[in-house]
Amino acid sequence: MEVVIAADADTVAEIAARIMIRAVTERPSAVLGLATGTTPLATYAHVVAAHRAGDLTLSAARAVLLDEYIGLPPDHPQTYRSTIRRVFTEQTDLPPDHVHGPNVWSTDLVAACASYESLLTELGGVDLQLLGIGTDGHIGFNEPGSSLMSRTRVKTLTATTRTDNARFFSNQDDVPHHVVTQGLGTILEARQILLLATGSRKSDAVARAIEGPLAARCPASVLQLHPHVTVLVDDHAADRLELADYYREIQATKEL
Numbered sequence: 332m333e334v335v336i337a338a339d340a341d342t343v344a345e346i347a348a349r350i351m352i353r354a355v356t357e358r359p360s361a362v363l364g365l366a367t368g369t370t371p372l373a374t375y376a377h378v379v380a381a382h383r384a385g386d387l388t389l390s391a392a393r394a395v396l397l398d399e400y401i402g403l404p405p406d407h408p409q410t411y412r413s414t415i416r417r418v419f420t421e422q423t424d425l426p427p428d429h430v431h432g433p434n435v436w437s438t439d440l441v442a443a444c445a446s447y448e449s450l451l452t453e454l455g456g457v458d459l460q461l462l463g464i465g466t467d468g469h470i471g472f473n474e475p476g477s478s479l480m481s482r483t484r485v486k487t488l489t490a491t492t493r494t495d496n497a498r499f500f501s502n503q504d505d506v507p508h509h510v511v512t513q514g515l516g517t518i519l520e521a522r523q524i525l526l527l528a529t530g531s532r533k534s535d536a537v538a539r540a541i542e543g544p545l546a547a548r549c550p551a552s553v554l555q556l557h558p559h560v561t562v563l564v565d566d567h568a569a570d571r572l573e574l575a576d577y578y579r580e581i582q583a584t585k586e587l
């Protein structure tokens with residue numbers, strides 16, 4: 332795994348945006364796997380700025396979501412589909428019909444999960460998957476205990492995740508209990524993965540993901556199996572990494 336420790340969250344966002352912009356520049360029809368949450372917002376803002384400056388077109392790119400809440404009306408502002416459109420794609424020239432997510436409004440969720448997997452295959456797979464990390468080590472909404480080979484399916488959120496995500500709702504009871512998420516096996520099929528984490532709240536999950544054992548207890552640890560993953564963290568999120576000095580030494584020899 333490539334571990335990059337940046338001085339602060341702004342630098343994390345700048346580097347992440349550079350990696351996203353490079354992916355689309357090299358392959359204009361790139362399939363971008365997008366994450367929600369607060370962490371990637373600054374990255375999206377940099378990519379939007381590059382588009383506004385005329386340096387980037389996303390007109391042929393596709394955006395695929397990692398996950399979606401079950402139970403919110405389709406026009407609810409906190410659905411992940413509305414969120415990603417609002418915070419990112421609508422501010423670029425990525426066509427609205429190029430944003431894809433699992434159909435959680437289907438009456439047959441098992442079929443909807445299978446058809447999302449088929450769609451990812453039809454699109455040729457994900458070129459660059461952006462990930463955040465939950466304080467309990469989840470990626471997407473693969474909570475602790477998730478099978479490391481799992482595919483897109485329905486999951487139940489932990490109390491920790493519902494509390495963490497309550498800030499997006501008027502009260503905690505409004506946070507859905509269930510979601511559809513790409514599985515860990517699905518995420519691992521992306522050609523390149525970029526995991527972002529900032530702030531000391533994430534330091535424990537980051538250390539367990541990168542330096543802990545490969546274990547369903549920390550779903551993000553499955554990334555240790557991926558051949559092309561970059562973990563991009565700020566100083567605070569790197570706080571508990573035992574090999575931080577070593578990662579910094581390697582990083583000093585590379586151009587990002």
Ligand code: GLP
Binds near residue numbers: 470
């Ligand atoms: C949610 C999303 C994850 C995201 C996580 C962390 O649970 N499903 O994809 O990584 O939140 O979010 P934040 O970046 O706000 O800490």
